[in-house]
Amino acid sequence: MGAISEDDLIARFFAPIAGPGALGLKDDAACLTPPPGCDLVLTKDALVAGVHFFADDPPEAVARKALRVNVSDLAAKGADPLGFLLALALPVGVETAWIERFARGLGADAARWGIPLLGGDTVKTPGPAMVSVTALGTVPTGALTPRTGVRAGDLIFVSGTIGDAALGLQARLSPQRFAGLSQTSRAHLLGRYLDPEPRLALAHALRAHASAGMDVSDGLVGDVAKMLRASGVSAHIRLCDIPLSDAARQAIAMEAALFETAMTGGDDYELLVAAAPDHAAALQEAARLAGVPLALIGEAVAGAGPPRFTGADGGEIVFARGSFSHF
Amino acid sequence: MGAISEDDLIARFFAPIAGPGALGLKDDAACLTPPPGCDLVLTKDALVAGVHFFADDPPEAVARKALRVNVSDLAAKGADPLGFLLALALPVGVETAWIERFARGLGADAARWGIPLLGGDTVKTPGPAMVSVTALGTVPTGALTPRTGVRAGDLIFVSGTIGDAALGLQARLSPQRFAGLSQTSRAHLLGRYLDPEPRLALAHALRAHASAGMDVSDGLVGDVAKMLRASGVSAHIRLCDIPLSDAARQAIAMEAALFETAMTGGDDYELLVAAAPDHAAALQEAARLAGVPLALIGEAVAGAGPPRFTGADGGEIVFARGSFSHF
Numbered sequence: 001m002g003a004i005s006e007d008d009l010i011a012r013f014f015a016p017i018a019g020p021g022a023l024g025l026k027d028d029a030a031c032l033t034p035p036p037g038c039d040l041v042l043t044k045d046a047l048v049a050g051v052h053f054f055a056d057d058p059p060e061a062v063a064r065k066a067l068r069v070n071v072s073d074l075a076a077k078g079a080d081p082l083g084f085l086l087a088l089a090l091p092v093g094v095e096t097a098w099i100e101r102f103a104r105g106l107g108a109d110a111a112r113w114g115i116p117l118l119g120g121d122t123v124k125t126p127g128p129a130m131v132s133v134t135a136l137g138t139v140p141t142g143a144l145t146p147r148t149g150v151r152a153g154d155l156i157f158v159s160g161t162i163g164d165a166a167l168g169l170q171a172r173l174s175p176q177r178f179a180g181l182s183q184t185s186r187a188h189l190l191g192r193y194l195d196p197e198p199r200l201a202l203a204h205a206l207r208a209h210a211s212a213g214m215d216v217s218d219g220l221v222g223d224v225a226k227m228l229r230a231s232g233v234s235a236h237i238r239l240c241d242i243p244l245s246d247a248a249r250q251a252i253a254m255e256a257a258l259f260e261t262a263m264t265g266g267d268d269y270e271l272l273v274a275a276a277p278d279h280a281a282a283l284q285e286a287a288r289l290a291g292v293p294l295a296l297i298g299e300a301v302a303g304a305g306p307p308r309f310t311g312a313d314g315g316e317i318v319f320a321r322g323s324f325s326h327f
Numbered sequence: 328m329g330a331i332s333e334d335d336l337i338a339r340f341f342a343p344i345a346g347p348g349a350l351g352l353k354d355d356a357a358c359l360t361p362p363p364g365c366d367l368v369l370t371k372d373a374l375v376a377g378v379h380f381f382a383d384d385p386p387e388a389v390a391r392k393a394l395r396v397n398v399s400d401l402a403a404k405g406a407d408p409l410g411f412l413l414a415l416a417l418p419v420g421v422e423t424a425w426i427e428r429f430a431r432g433l434g435a436d437a438a439r440w441g442i443p444l445l446g447g448d449t450v451k452t453p454g455p456a457m458v459s460v461t462a463l464g465t466v467p468t469g470a471l472t473p474r475t476g477v478r479a480g481d482l483i484f485v486s487g488t489i490g491d492a493a494l495g496l497q498a499r500l501s502p503q504r505f506a507g508l509s510q511t512s513r514a515h516l517l518g519r520y521l522d523p524e525p526r527l528a529l530a531h532a533l534r535a536h537a538s539a540g541m542d543v544s545d546g547l548v549g550d551v552a553k554m555l556r557a558s559g560v561s562a563h564i565r566l567c568d569i570p571l572s573d574a575a576r577q578a579i580a581m582e583a584a585l586f587e588t589a590m591t592g593g594d595d596y597e598l599l600v601a602a603a604p605d606h607a608a609a610l611q612e613a614a615r616l617a618g619v620p621l622a623l624i625g626e627a628v629a630g631a632g633p634p635r636f637t638g639a640d641g642g643e644i645v646f647a648r649g650s651f652s653h654f
Binding site: 021023026027028029030031032033034036038039040041042043044045046047048050051052073074076077079083085086087089118119120121123124125126127128130132134136137139141144146147148214215230 | 348350353354355356357358359360361363365366367368369370371372373374375377378379400401403404406410412413414416445446447448450451452453454455457459461463464466468471473474475541542557
């Protein structure tokens, strides 16, 4: 770190990107007046170097990922961003330039998602870098889209494409497995792992039309099961309707085992959404207007068992491991 | 960790201590309705094993300290606790019993300070344990006690006694330096380091009567300078009026250099408070009713220079290092 003190570091790199409620990052706390008629939505996701990102990832990308995995949780709840707090543990000997680039990436991304930095803490650690973000959002009172709201008969949708980030991680870990892939496809998968794209554009559609929402962070198969279990229902999911990117299709065509990686691998940060049949058309139209693809992948059914996943021939497919756990 | 999954860990140890807004810790986010007519006060302090606490501290004490350093920030702003979020990074191989004791200590302390657990994240780390807490509080709209509010002529107070925790840390690091101290005094100092006592009982007195407030976490001398610099004024502080415990007096009597440790060493979590002269009596009376000692230690004066610290004979005393930085 050299001679830079915590106060200097905050004044030089973080105060310039802080929002009005941050009190210039010079006080013990941030202060803001919550908008009237709203509930607060609060989420906190932490990332550790070597576990959730690579220690040699660009610092801007580390900052973006730390913020975006939290913005994704807000989107899944139908919430508008209000602000965030940051705890940053920096390894002994970190370069000042790393911190500067991290802060620049964070500031640009906070502006993009409309979520100002409100405060935080910067500490040193003898271990790996760690970034912990607490994000605050708002929904009109009572309008949060819960994970527990799926009802039998609801249609189940997922946004974007599934599996790209999990394949991107594998491409990072075992480049030779993906050597047959085009440069464009490899870049697509690697980029989806490095820079998740939270579906904040769907937040209003969710709170207006969805009965339940959840972000897909630990693998679609496991997260579908988790949402249904929380709701006390089961489902039938058609694997052939789960949206895949061209790059993912190419990778799976080369090595069929990568299909399971795509379905269970995690880091998608897409939204899993349930809607009653009479809300489904409005939800799909709202997603279309928001410019986010939303695919119908199955239906919720009564019962407490795990969801059934079926292939193109209607036969059931069981995954060896349902979900990826960072833990 | 053995076979326990993150979901099991949350369900077994953390869900039982969560507040109503936590949605059973089963959703992507917490949800709460902020009380009307209030500003939100937000603070975030992170602790790393080997930096802010000892890796072999009792897990209950680690949990208490992580929560209390944040409650102390709320108290300094005159805020009532609303809830907190927790990010817990656990080293590979941590015992389930450690997590259980941590959660038990956290739950008991959350109940004591009236600050429910709302949510969070649990991750593994190849490094040391890290605990990051984001605390939320409320003040009536506009009533936050700022760090920047000191005006020339204000009286300056500090709660409790100063230096015990810094001496306790030294007693932990170099027991032989404190061998001449009574068992009771040693236990007092060690206890003040291990278990800070946030002055939440003073929060209402601060927001009713103080012009500025700050918690003393990085050493009184440096923190006084920080509050005055933020306020654009200077001050005269009488060192002989700074309250010391009997244990601290005994330690300093044995080794005079420990006076500087006490004044600059940090981890006090007492409150530094400024009040206009016509509010001072009401502030002191409110502190008396709250059962918290509050000592008058000096006055703010016009000017931008650093505060002057004077000894019993009126001569100025300059400290070699103004403040302790964890960073």
